Amino acid sequence: MIIDVHGHYTTAPKALEAWRNRQIAGIQDPAQMPKVADLKISDDELRESIESNQLAKMRERGSDLTIFSPRASFMAHHIGDFQVSLTWAAICNELCYRVSQLFPDHFIGAAMLPQSPGVDPKTCIPELEKCVKEYGFVAINLNPDPSGGHWTSPPLTDRHWYPIYEKMVELGIPAMIHVSTSCNACFHTTGAHYINADTTAVMQLIQGDLFKDFPALKFVIPHGGGAAPYHWGRYRGLAQEMKKPLLTQHLLGNVFFDTCVYHQPGIDLLTKVIPVDNILFASEMIGAVKGIDPETSHNYDDTKRYIEATLNLSAQDRYQVYEGNARRVYSRLDAALKRKGK
């Protein structure tokens, strides 16, 4: 089985974006604020948006199951207040739940949280619990910077975030550390802000001792871990100067990297530097980089090709990357698969 741990509903029917635009207009002019019930998307529309996009590509490229969360750049936690984020998160999560019900063998949900700058993260817990307990979601996306590129929240190792971590450990779910749209013109959303955030998260975790407090906590750093694997020597050296344990002990029992790296040399480096037990297959397809690479004539985000082609992985290693590690990190996914006899 090939499990893609990083997919977003980037192809949702246009009515979703139209509703969001009305919600944003309603922040200034409450008379324009739409009701949740104003958004009407039929099952047929959902089916069509998936069958002709993500599912078609999964079949073509040969992956079986995608962990599916709301479109990351649309989370935009910096817009409006907590109530705006809560309503928006609930709508987006419910759509992913409906997709998982329409295609139960191919999609399972991961939740966006109703984060809002300056608001206590524990306010996210009711939505998180609903997604896990009622919708069967197996993970969350945690935004370390709900300000959208201004980094006004404390580091991930701060007690500020502990209510979320306590709930994650209780429920047995990992978090993908995933920012959203940048509203800072210095940082391009997917080219700079995403990769910056991935790298920043790794460094914060090196500086702190979070996993002493939460030995069972699991984080997935997307986009191949940002710059961290490429600069692994720098991070090992910094940890050493800070008198931290070796990164294999300090980080790698709890931190995992996905394979959303869009060329062969990147995957070759990732699989050479990072132990195979810490690498999870993912493509984030129909996402930031949708084009075809003229050097290979294949889509940049067809990441399975790079996993297949790298000389660094054995057949057993590939099983770990495609399935074994995902079952270990996403224990609720493993349990859901086992209930289906898989």
Ligand SMILES: [Zn+2]
């Ligand atoms: Zn993503």
